[in-house]
Amino acid sequence: xxxxxxxxxxxxxxxxxxxxxxxxxxxxxxxxxxxxxxxxxxxxxxxxxxxxxxxxxxxxxxxxxxxxxxxxxxxxxxxxxxxxxxxxxxxxxxxxxxxxxxxxxxxxxxxxxxxxxxxxxxxxxxxxxxxxxxxxxxxxxxxxxxxxxxxxxxxxxxxxxxxxxxxxxxxxxxxxxxxxxxxxxxxxxxxxxxxxxxxxxxxxxxxxxxxxxxxxxxxxxxxxxxxxxxxxxxxxxxxxxxxxxxxxxxxxxxxxxxxxxxxxxxxxxxxxxxxxxxxxxxxxxxxxxxxxxxxxxxxxxxxxxxxxxxxxxxxxxxxxxxxxxxxxxxxxxxxxxxxxxxxxxxxxxxxxxxxxxxxxxxxxxxxxxxxxxxxxxxxxxxxxxxxxxxxxxxxxxxxxxxxxxxxxxxxxxxxxxxxxxxxxxxxxxxxxxxxxxxxxxxxxxxxxxxxxxxxxxxxxxxxxxxxxxxxxxxxxxxxxxxxxxxxxxxxxxxxxxxxxxxxxxxxxxxxxxxxxxxxxxxxxxxxxxxxxxxxxxxxxxxxxxxxxxxxxxxxxxxxxxxxxxxxxxxxxxxxxxxxxxxxxxxxxxxxxxxxxxxxxxxxxxxxxxxxxxxxxxxxxxxxxxxxxxxxxxxxxxxxxxxxxxxxxxxx
Numbered sequence: 001x002x003x004x005x006x007x008x009x010x011x012x013x014x015x016x017x018x019x020x021x022x023x024x025x026x027x028x029x030x031x032x033x034x035x036x037x038x039x040x041x042x043x044x045x046x047x048x049x050x051x052x053x054x055x056x057x058x059x060x061x062x063x064x065x066x067x068x069x070x071x072x073x074x075x076x077x078x079x080x081x082x083x084x085x086x087x088x089x090x091x092x093x094x095x096x097x098x099x100x101x102x103x104x105x106x107x108x109x110x111x112x113x114x115x116x117x118x119x120x121x122x123x124x125x126x127x128x129x130x131x132x133x134x135x136x137x138x139x140x141x142x143x144x145x146x147x148x149x150x151x152x153x154x155x156x157x158x159x160x161x162x163x164x165x166x167x168x169x170x171x172x173x174x175x176x177x178x179x180x181x182x183x184x185x186x187x188x189x190x191x192x193x194x195x196x197x198x199x200x201x202x203x204x205x206x207x208x209x210x211x212x213x214x215x216x217x218x219x220x221x222x223x224x225x226x227x228x229x230x231x232x233x234x235x236x237x238x239x240x241x242x243x244x245x246x247x248x249x250x251x252x253x254x255x256x257x258x259x260x261x262x263x264x265x266x267x268x269x270x271x272x273x274x275x276x277x278x279x280x281x282x283x284x285x286x287x288x289x290x291x292x293x294x295x296x297x298x299x300x301x302x303x304x305x306x307x308x309x310x311x312x313x314x315x316x317x318x319x320x321x322x323x324x325x326x327x328x329x330x331x332x333x334x335x336x337x338x339x340x341x342x343x344x345x346x347x348x349x350x351x352x353x354x355x356x357x358x359x360x361x362x363x364x365x366x367x368x369x370x371x372x373x374x375x376x377x378x379x380x381x382x383x384x385x386x387x388x389x390x391x392x393x394x395x396x397x398x399x400x401x402x403x404x405x406x407x408x409x410x411x412x413x414x415x416x417x418x419x420x421x422x423x424x425x426x427x428x429x430x431x432x433x434x435x436x437x438x439x440x441x442x443x444x445x446x447x448x449x450x451x452x453x454x455x456x457x458x459x460x461x462x463x464x465x466x467x468x469x470x471x472x473x474x475x476x477x478x479x480x481x482x483x484x485x486x487x488x489x490x491x492x493x494x495x496x497x498x499x500x501x502x503x504x505x506x507x508x509x510x511x512x513x514x515x516x517x518x519x520x521x522x523x524x525x526x527x528x529x530x531x532x533x534x535x536x537x538x539x540x541x542x543x544x545x546x547x548x549x550x551x552x553x554x555x556x557x558x559x560x561x562x563x564x565x566x567x568x569x570x571x572x573x574x575x576x577x578x579x580x581x582x583x584x585x586x587x588x589x590x591x592x593x594x595x596x597x598x599x600x601x602x603x604x605x606x607x608x609x610x611x612x613x614x615x616x617x618x619x620x621x622x623x624x625x626x627x628x629x630x631x632x633x634x635x636x637x638x639x640x641x642x643x644x645x646x647x648x649x650x651x
Contacts, residue, residue, distance in 0.1 A: 043587045210385050217378040224371045
């Protein structure tokens with residue numbers, strides 16, 4: 001019962017490795033490593049228990065051999081004494097009787113027949129003893145061979161344990177290296193994100209500055225175009241006014257010539273008047289000229305209008321005075337010569353004004369050309385900036401497309417890895433089904449072995465009953481041997497007490513193992529919580545990878561190489577995990593077989609204890625001389641049942 005409870009306690013909380021592989025999460029390596037270490041510790045503990053049991057069985061075998069030897073020696077001595085007593089009694093009877101020769105002959109014949117029968121029975125018993133001894137020696141050799149096999153298996157298991165521990169250490173180191181590489185990759189991703197954000201911010205700031213400059217240049221261009229249009233309009237207006245003034249001057253010249261040719265009278269009378277009028281006109285012209293100079297200095301835009309107003313002001317008094325002069329020219333011809341001089345002066349003034357206006361127009365045209373050149377430069381700069389921005393936008397788009405393609409490739413690779421893992425899981429499940437079928441087969445074989453054991457026990461009980469019937473008559477003669485057997489029984493009782501103490505120790509050790517198992521369950525729960533946290537962090541990392549789709553081409557290539565390395569390392573770790581899992585499955589199979597054998601041995605020991613109790617009760621009622629033989633047979637049956645189990649357990 002204790003062995004069954006122990007097996008139930010050990011096997012109940014442990015999850016199957018196939019379920020763990022089906023989780024399809026590489027972050028579960030820490031939990032799996034912990035469970036592997038737990039399995040190995042349990043296997044070592046079971047190995048130690050098996051070694052202890054083998055030692056106890058060897059001690060029991062030695063004790064039973066000694067008891068059987070002493071019992072056989074006692075039986076032989078007893079037979080010798082009985083035979084000698086019978087001979088002496090027969091001799092006494094023969095000596096005491098006065099018999100005839102015929103009666104003596106008959107008694108001799110009977111004695112010879114008894115002797116012959118006794119010799120035959122002795123020979124048969126010796127032959128049986130020799131056969132049993134040969135069988136015991138053979139079984140002892142088998143036990144020694146199985147013991148050597150178990151020792152070899154123990155050494156092999158220890159070596160395997162050391163190898164698995166080394167592999168576990170290597171796996172832990174590789175796992176830590178992979179975790180550090182993932183951390184480095186995450187740090188690099190964060191740095192790349194910061195650089196990308198800085199570049200984007202710089203690009204946006206430059207874009208805003210360039211847009212602001214473009215807007216300013218467009219405003220300046222509009223202002224310059226407005227100024228150019230205003231200057232062109234002023235230029236056209238002044239040209240029209242000048243042409244009109246030229247036409248009027250030509251008409252005035254023609255009129256003055258006609259008046260001079262027709263009227264040459266009273267010129268001398270009107271000379272002082274004309275001189276006075278000319279002086280007045282000069283003063284007016286000088287005032288107008290000063291006004292024109294001041295207006296040109298104030299603004300270039302109002303020059304044409306000021307000039308037109310001045311010319312109109314200068315021409316209007318000239319017209320009035322010319323009309324007065326025509327009336328006066330009829331009286332004198334000299335009054336006409338002075339207006340001609342005045343007209344010539346006005347022409348000179350007009351030519352000077354035209355030259356100044358032409359100079360101003362040339363300057364304005366030069367300024368317009370300079371402004372147009374600046375506008376062209378600004379247009380070229382804006383076009384260059386636009387081309388640069390377009391090229392940058394196209395390059396960034398190309399990088400985005402390349403990054404998206406790489407991300408799609410990574411997703412495809414991840415899907416391939418997931419499909420491969422699914423196939424591995426399916427293969428592992430099939431292997432697990434095969435192992436379960438083999439376990440069922442072994443269980444059936446164990447049930448058959450149990451049936452055979454029960455049949456052997458029944459036959460053994462029948463033989464014991466036959467032996468009891470045969471030895472009831474001789475039980476009275478073996479009281480002395482019974483006392484010796486009682487002493488041996490006391491020794492066996494002490495050994496039984498020691499075995500009980502060992503059982504108590506084993507039960508306490510079982511409770512300690514249960515506590516350790518409870519602690520391991522708590523640790524597994526903590527590891528599952530850590531695993532959920534790792535999964536959340538993995539999702540966050542995947543989200544960060546999704547947000548990094550706009551990364552540069554160089555960074556994406558570096559990350560791709562690093563991811564390939566990490567995947568290769570993960571594959572290596574997974575292969576090593578599969579190897580350790582196969583080793584674990586083999587250890588589990590061996591453990592189950594040893595547990596079954598242990599359970600069968602415990603059942604047999606219980607039956608032996610029950611038989612010993614029955615024999616003890618019967619021994620108290622009637623002393624038996626064949627108790628050591630029974631103990632030897634029980635030990636031999638236990639060894640016979642235990643040896644094939646060890647042979648099956650040994651690889």
